[in-house]
Amino acid sequence: MDENTSNFIHDFIDEDIAEGGPYAGKTVHTRFPPEPNGYLHIGHAKAIYIDFGTAQKYGGVCNLRMDDTNPAKEDTEFVDAIKEDIHWLGFDWGDRFFYGSDYFEQTYAYAEELIKKGLAYVCGLTPEEFREYRGDTSTPARSPYRDRPVEESLDLFRRMRAGEFPEGKYTLRAKIDLASGNFNMRDPVLYRIRYIEHHRQGTKWCIFPMYDFAHPIQDAIEGVTHSLCSLEYEDHRPLYNWVVENVSVPSKPRQIEFARLGINHTVMSKRKLRKLVEDGRVSGWDDPRMPTICGLRRRGYTPQAILSFCERIGVAKMPSTVEYGFLEHCLREDLNEKATRVMAVLEPIKLTITNYPEGKAETFMVENNPNHLEDGQREVSFSRNLYIEAEDFMEVPSPKYFRLFPGNEVRIKGAYVAKCTGCVKDENGNVTEVLAEYDPESAGGDPKDGRKVKSTIHWVDANTAVDAEVRIYDNLFSDPDPDSGEKDFLTCLNSDSLRIHSGCKLEKSLENAVFPHSYQFMRKGYFCVDNRDSSKEHLVFNRSVALKDSFNK
RNA sequence: UGGGAUAUAGUGUAAUGGUAACACACUAGACUUUGACUCUGGUAUUGUAGGUUCGAGCCCUGCUAUCCCAGCCA
Numbered sequence: 017m018d019e020n021t022s023n024f025i026h027d028f029i030d031e032d033i034a035e036g037g038p039y040a041g042k043t044v045h046t047r048f049p050p051e052p053n054g055y056l057h058i059g060h061a062k063a064i065y066i067d068f069g070t071a072q073k074y075g076g077v078c079n080l081r082m083d084d085t086n087p088a089k090e091d092t093e094f095v096d097a098i099k100e101d102i103h104w105l106g107f108d109w110g111d112r113f114f115y116g117s118d119y120f121e122q123t124y125a126y127a128e129e130l131i132k133k134g135l136a137y138v139c140g141l142t143p144e145e146f147r148e149y150r151g152d153t154s155t156p157a158r159s160p161y162r163d164r165p166v167e168e169s170l171d172l173f174r175r176m177r178a179g180e181f182p183e184g185k186y187t188l189r190a191k192i193d194l195a196s197g198n199f200n201m202r203d204p205v206l207y208r209i210r211y212i213e214h215h216r217q218g219t220k221w222c223i224f225p226m227y228d229f230a231h232p233i234q235d236a237i238e239g240v241t242h243s244l245c246s247l248e249y250e251d252h253r254p255l256y257n258w259v260v261e262n263v264s265v266p267s268k269p270r271q272i273e274f275a276r277l278g279i280n281h282t283v284m285s286k287r288k289l290r291k292l293v294e295d296g297r298v299s300g301w302d303d304p305r306m307p308t309i310c311g312l313r314r315r316g317y318t319p320q321a322i323l324s325f326c327e328r329i330g331v332a333k334m335p336s337t338v339e340y341g342f343l344e345h346c347l348r349e350d351l352n353e354k355a356t357r358v359m360a361v362l363e364p365i366k367l368t369i370t371n372y373p374e375g376k377a378e379t380f381m382v383e384n385n386p387n388h389l390e391d392g393q394r395e396v397s398f399s400r401n402l403y404i405e406a407e408d409f410m411e412v413p414s415p416k417y418f419r420l421f422p423g424n425e426v427r428i429k430g431a432y433v434a435k436c437t438g439c440v441k442d443e444n445g446n447v448t449e450v451l452a453e454y455d456p457e458s459a460g461g462d463p464k465d466g467r468k469v470k471s472t473i474h475w476v477d478a479n480t481a482v483d484a485e486v487r488i489y490d491n492l493f494s495d496p497d498p499d500s501g502e503k504d505f506l507t508c509l510n511s512d513s514l515r516i517h518s519g520c521k522l523e524k525s526l527e528n529a530v531f532p533h534s535y536q537f538m539r540k541g542y543f544c545v546d547n548r549d550s551s552k553e554h555l556v557f558n559r560s561v562a563l564k565d566s567f568n569k
Numbered sequence: 570u571g572g573g574a575u576a577u578a579g580u581g582u583a584a585u586g587g588u589a590a591c592a593c594a595c596u597a598g599a600c601u602u603u604g605a606c607u608c609u610g611g612u613a614u615u616g617u618a619g620g621u622u623c624g625a626g627c628c629c630u631g632c633u634a635u636c637c638c639a640g641c642c643a
Contacts, residue, residue: 086642153639227642231643253573273574275575328591334582336580339581342592352606
């Protein structure tokens with residue numbers, strides 16, 4: 017996290033670690049606690065950035081903890097993926113990797129402590145009764161087992177653990193306030209019975225702590241000072257604090273909430289992403305159309321771009337929705353700086369240089385990155401027969417069209433300037449070939465007489481061109497917004513999120529080329545190779561593929 | 570409705586009682602071996618009505634709008 021940036025969380029921490037504050041002289045300690053029930057997405061990237069970044073800013077540490085207190089939802093499959101994605105983003109938890117479930121024994125002991133203090137009791141309400149007895153905004157909850165003697169609760173709780181009762185028969189509840197306006201405080205359930213194999217604990221346990229009880233205890237055991245989480249836990253903070261204060265935990269962490277990330281038209285809930293995977297709408301969690309970290313990785317996003325995005329969207333308490341274009345901007349900015357350029361023609365049409373000798377070939381050197389000449393040059397071959405982008409020729413130019421049309425001169429990037437002399441059409445009147453004459457005195461692209469050309473176009477030598485299928489992936493947009501609830505988000509997904517261009521002509525072999533992505537983005541002119549193999553370099557197609565409409569206004 | 574939060578430009582954030590700033594987007598222009606990039610200019614009296622003050626985005630009061638919670642999920 018940038019030393020210069022600051023947000024309200026930092027303000028709180030500054031107070032806490034200042035002279036006389038509750039954590040004066042202590043190391044700032046945070047944690048990132050994903051539930052291993054899915055892959056991390058761009059929303060998690062924000063949380064990761066805040067959790068790890070805040071620790072970094074204060075010279076503290078951040079734990080990675082799998083929040084696995086619900087055996088029904090969690091799976092080991094996701095643990096490694098989560099670790100990989102966090103590492104890829106550039107954060108490291110050192111040796112502080114934990115499982116919430118590793119604290120089950122201690123958590124259990126704290127539960128017994130509460131019972132002995134008279135602050136928790138075993139409740140015999142069925143789930144249905146529980147709902148009935150909960151009361152409403154004007155009616156306090158009722159809890160007939162609230163005054164069960166300590167010894168009896170203790171005995172029942174131990175027998176719950178021993179597996180003497182079926183699921184739903186008993187729960188352990190905290191004794192707090194049945195009349196609270198905050199329903200989380202109406203004697204919340206602390207433990208429930210579940211006969212499901214836990215992904216790590218196996219069948220050792222049949223009672224599992226609820227998030228509200230487990231989380232503050234886990235934080236406290238690990239010495240977390242600041243437990244940063246999203247806004248929906250604001251209502252839970254009183255309960256979080258109640259646990260910290262009433263259980264003899266070794267430290268007193270503080271929970272601070274911030275607004276989670278929303279991106280317009282982007283599917284961001286794990287539940288929905290899972291559905292996309294399960295329904296086969298995408299090839300997997302790492303499908304390049306997915307907003308998952310691994311999907312973005314394959315779509316060509318760099319960790320720096322994502323981090324820059326997280327940095328710049330800021331941290332606040334106001335729920336907000338960032339424009340997807342801002343994420344694209346952060347990527348363009350990063351790729352523009354460091355990606356290698358190549359020429360590729362997506363929709364090729366022949367360009368014949370009629371006054372260039374048949375059979376002649378020469379090569380030109382082209383810079384790999386115009387912003388960084390130190391990145392060197394590469395050799396490209398040139399001949400009489402080239403491929404250019406079909407839209408770089410218009411027989412009848414629209415206003416402000418500067419590229420090839422009869423009589424107009426353009427620069428063939430890195431090679432020569434050439435003047436369009438006409439075109440060849442098939443029997444249907446479709447243009448099949450563009451004709452031009454080059455200026456032999458303009459090798460390298462600059463005419464000897466210093467005359468200017470208005471436009472430069474990219475191209476590929478027909479003799480050396482590599483044929484390829486190019487897949488352009490776009491973010492899987494949903495319109496209306498997936499959370500609007502107006503329609504099923506599945507029916508509103510953009511259908512052209514994957515466009516396959518076959519017969520593309522590339523300067524060199526780009527196996528499995530993937531182009532990110534939206535038309536808007538392409539207009540700005542970038543693509544990269546499929547980054548499933550992250551060792552592959554990023555390539556930038558430094559050419560505007562403007563919407564045709566934009567010429568005609 | 571009961572509880573919890575939040576309101577600054579189209580979007581996201583700054584400004585901690587003293588000239589409303591930055592980025593994205595949009596827009597006009599300059600530059601350019603790609604119409605990209607880069608550069609320059611333009612775009613808000615801070616949800617609303619009052620109050621305190623020499624001075625209010627900030628403090629106070631009322632109102633309005635939006636979001637979250639009301640699982641034996643996290």
